[in-house]
Amino acid sequence: MDNDLHLVKETLKGNQVSFRVLVERYRDYVFTISFKVLNNREESEEAAQDAFLKAYRGLARFEQRSKFATWLYQIAWRTAIDRLRARPPKAMSVDEGSIALQLPDAADSPAQQLHRKTIRAFTHQALSCLKPEDAALLTLYYLNEQSVKEITVITGQTESNVKVRLFRLRDAMKNQLMRMLKSEVKEIANG
């Protein structure tokens, strides 16, 4: 966005109001990336703030080779991943040869089961059960319609790696949903 570049230039001149506009514009995206990686609101908020501060300090190094948003998401991604790596791992990744989805047992109350029996709820549940890095990758792909190329810049992975991971993650979600919704699958297929 050209307007972003203008705001960056103004910030570099010492105009902090311009930076505030950038923070207001991208706070939700940056926070969502952090949240998908860290899965903890408090920690994600700290990570998102940290990302903005890093961006502010490094603004002079922004060379405009990518969009400002891509550059900012890259910082947010790295900040969140660094925090995540400081924690012990919880879920398995698709890279570890097993599907990372671990949906909870259907031992909830009837009301909760009824609520969960929608594709949307199941998908969100499936997404939250992914390894944080994988969930964030899917979020980046769908949330702000980032292209695979932009995701390679943000995550530092190769294009083929991103493509393979995206396919495997989505396919894992689909298979899990099919297993959970055995009875409804035919109805869904019939529209």
Place this chain on the structure above:
Amino acid sequence: MNVQELLWKYAEGRCCPKERVEVEQLTSQNAGLQQDLAIIRKVQATLTTMELEQPSMRFVQQVMEHLPKRHFAAEPLIKPFWKKTFWIALAASMVAVFFSTATGNAVADPVGQYAGAVLAAVNVALEAVPPMVLQYFVLVILTFVILAVLDKTLSLRKHMNFF
């Protein structure tokens, strides 16, 4: 590309016409693939309508409060031309005051008769200036010196900053 990848590509609308026909043929002949495609479309629709998470209300304020301090002046407070002019004028004034004092005390004129006449004229002019004007003049000089020092300090800070 395997069939499943093709189905995802189809659901995203990224298939070329040839691939589209291929997917439509496959799904019309195979009920399993038809179910796969239906689920893929549902997952796709959910993922594309994902909502953004929102940080707390004070998020922006907190970021702004933690920003490091920057230099306030992008340009020097006093332009180099005026700085040079000021220092030359100040030096000239000091020389004039020194020699006018010296001639007033009947010390031997070190720069000859002509210079002595000029300095005598400066001395007379200074005596003619009301004391209030001289006070203002001193005040202007002091302000200028303070600005020059401030300028230098800010410039040093700028170099110590992140940029």
